[in-house]
Amino acid sequence: MLNKERKWVPKQLIGYGGMSSSHSAIVTAVATTVGFQEGFRGSLFATALVLAIIVLNQIVIELSPEHPLTDSRPLLELLGHTPPQVQ
DSSP: OBOTTSOBOTHHHHSOTTOHHHHHHHHHHHHHHHHHHHOTTSHHHHHHHHHHHHHHHHHHHTOOTTSGGGGOOOOSSOOSOOHHHHO
16 A cells, blocks of 8 residues: 555555544444354354454544544433423
């Protein structure tokens, strides 16, 4: 893989290229597929689930300073409709 100056950068072969959503989509799809194929109570699904949690957690930890979620804080209340709004 070449950078803007047309120099070889091997790190880009294994990097996510700024698109962490591709990693989260892959590990979620793998865990879901393993669950449907092998069963959600099996050890293989548990392993895939732990891998997905590790990858998703790492994505959140390594947000770049420019990312909009970097300055956000967790919601203190649940969002949604109140019972009168639903009826």
